Amino acid sequence: MKKITFSIGGVHPNDCKLAADRPIEVLPIPETLYVSMAQHLGAPAKPVVSVGDKVKTGQVIAEPGGFISAFVHSPASGTVKSIAPRADLAGRMVPHIEIAVEGDEWAEGIDTSDALIAEIPEDRAMMLERIKNCGVVGLGGATFPTHVKLNPAPGSPAAEALLINGAECEPFLTSDYRLMLESPKPILIGASIMQKILGGPKCYICIEDNKPQAIKVMGEALEELGFSNMVVQPLLKKYPQGGEKQLIQAVMRREVGSGALPISVGAVVQNVSTAFAVYEAVQKNKPLITNVLTVTGDCLPVEKQHNYRFRIGMPLSYIASYAGGIPTEAAKIVSGGPMMGRAIANIEAAAVKGSSSLLYLKESTTRRWTESACIRCGRCSEACPMGLEPFLLNRLYKGGLTDELEKNAVQDCIECGCCLYSCPAGIPLLDNVRQAKLQVMGIIRARAAAAKAAAGQANK
Ligand code: SF4
Ligand code: SF4
Numbered sequence: 151m152k153k154i155t156f157s158i159g160g161v162h163p164n165d166c167k168l169a170a171d172r173p174i175e176v177l178p179i180p181e182t183l184y185v186s187m188a189q190h191l192g193a194p195a196k197p198v199v200s201v202g203d204k205v206k207t208g209q210v211i212a213e214p215g216g217f218i219s220a221f222v223h224s225p226a227s228g229t230v231k232s233i234a235p236r237a238d239l240a241g242r243m244v245p246h247i248e249i250a251v252e253g254d255e256w257a258e259g260i261d262t263s264d265a266l267i268a269e270i271p272e273d274r275a276m277m278l279e280r281i282k283n284c285g286v287v288g289l290g291g292a293t294f295p296t297h298v299k300l301n302p303a304p305g306s307p308a309a310e311a312l313l314i315n316g317a318e319c320e321p322f323l324t325s326d327y328r329l330m331l332e333s334p335k336p337i338l339i340g341a342s343i344m345q346k347i348l349g350g351p352k353c354y355i356c357i358e359d360n361k362p363q364a365i366k367v368m369g370e371a372l373e374e375l376g377f378s379n380m381v382v383q384p385l386l387k388k389y390p391q392g393g394e395k396q397l398i399q400a401v402m403r404r405e406v407g408s409g410a411l412p413i414s415v416g417a418v419v420q421n422v423s424t425a426f427a428v429y430e431a432v433q434k435n436k437p438l439i440t441n442v443l444t445v446t447g448d449c450l451p452v453e454k455q456h457n458y459r460f461r462i463g464m465p466l467s468y469i470a471s472y473a474g475g476i477p478t479e480a481a482k483i484v485s486g487g488p489m490m491g492r493a494i495a496n497i498e499a500a501a502v503k504g505s506s507s508l509l510y511l512k513e514s515t516t517r518r519w520t521e522s523a524c525i526r527c528g529r530c531s532e533a534c535p536m537g538l539e540p541f542l543l544n545r546l547y548k549g550g551l552t553d554e555l556e557k558n559a560v561q562d563c564i565e566c567g568c569c570l571y572s573c574p575a576g577i578p579l580l581d582n583v584r585q586a587k588l589q590v591m592g593i594i595r596a597r598a599a600a601a602k603a604a605a606g607q608a609n610k
Pocket of ligand 2 (some may be wrong): 531540572576
């Protein structure tokens with residue numbers, strides 16, 4: 151099949167997929183787990199257990215706190231020791247349920263066997279309910295509740311394409327790659343379930359051409375399963391290929407408008423790990439209490455690079471220590487990839503559903519160039535996959551011109567870092583554009599709230 155890619159901007163950072171050949175290992179469960187109530191986009195979950203309660207693995211311990219929210223389940227069996235705020239990886243205090251682990255006794259009705267269940271159920275409502283009840287959220291970074299995304303609001307256009315994102319375009323990360331190699335059929339069955347829920351759009355399994363083995367393995371598994379209306383779509387390697395809007399543009403040649411959702415152009419995008427979680431939820435009634443993360447970085451030898459299946463609630467320090475400890479050369483530890491990831495301020499933070507890496511970077515890799523004046527070379531604009539003008543946004547931000555920032559669509563920035571990567575003047579474009587976006591989004595939200603309140607008054 152012809153390789154494709156998105157047409158605006160993008161950059162080609164070195165792959166650095168140093169853990170690509172390391173099979174997924176299952177981490178042993180530590181003595182204590184700390185389960186965050188804010189593991190998803192939307193309202194935090196509300197605990198439904200009390201201190202002293204006995205819980206089993208996979209049992210619901212928190213329920214959705216709003217329409218956009220998700221169930222949270224116990225990652226092991228044991229006793230609830232505390233329910234209290236605890237610092238997340240950015241150092242923000244977030245409610246956590248602390249569980250003193252006593253074993254791994256699963257709750258009733260969960261299939262923990264390895265048996266593959268390929269037959270797709272007929273009942274769409276049942277499948278959606280299971281995805282919701284199992285707390286499945288998008289594992290490509292956004293952690294948006296999957297049952298909401300698979301059930302577009304009434305009046306939305308019909309889904310014409312389901313894009314399963316296996317691009318994993320961020321350097322260093324290999325968890326999706328390993329999952330594709332080791333569990334291709336569950337991913338494809340999960341994709342087929344979502345296809346059915348959405349009414350049968352064509353499904354594209356999107357994989358960059360720097361992962362030829364994954365393209366091959368997924369293609370063979372697809373042939374064996376015999377799913378029609380589903381194809382493996384190879385993509386030309388280019389960052390940020392895995393961005394939702396970039397993937398839609400590459401495959402469907404459609405542009406998602408400013409502030410619009412993918413469904414507005416008939417697209418639904420889900421990550422390969424989410425497809426795997428959907429398979430486990432629907433076919434096994436198994437809640438999302440595990441995921442795969444990569445322990446990697448340019449200061450680790452090959453034998454210390456790992457892909458681990460972890461349970462939510464494991465302290466990152468525990469994972470780091472199991473993997474051999476934090477290398478002394480690590481100047482920065484990042485959660486996520488080097489382009490879009492966030493620096494970990496608190497290594498005692500607990501792993502969450504969306505955790506994808508512990509990335510150790512050397513000082514020489516993280517060092518920023520000394521900032522100098524913009525030379526108007528235009529490289530940042532050429533690299534921006536959203537068609538923005540980062541040099542201009544930077545200038546407007548420094549001038550405090552929020553109206554102009556909004557007019558120049560700073561809110562469309564996907565925080566990919568292509569501008570920063572391209573700038574020869576070492577200008578912290580990503581940091582500044584991110585801050586500018588935060589300011590403008592705050593203004594847009596306040597305006598929407600005021601309009602809603604005014605409409606409420608008018609209707610009285
Ligand atoms: S971080 Fe934002 S402004 Fe910079 S290249 Fe990416 S989308 Fe464009
Ligand atoms: S890449 Fe840097 S130096 Fe070039 S125009 Fe953009 S901000 Fe200016």
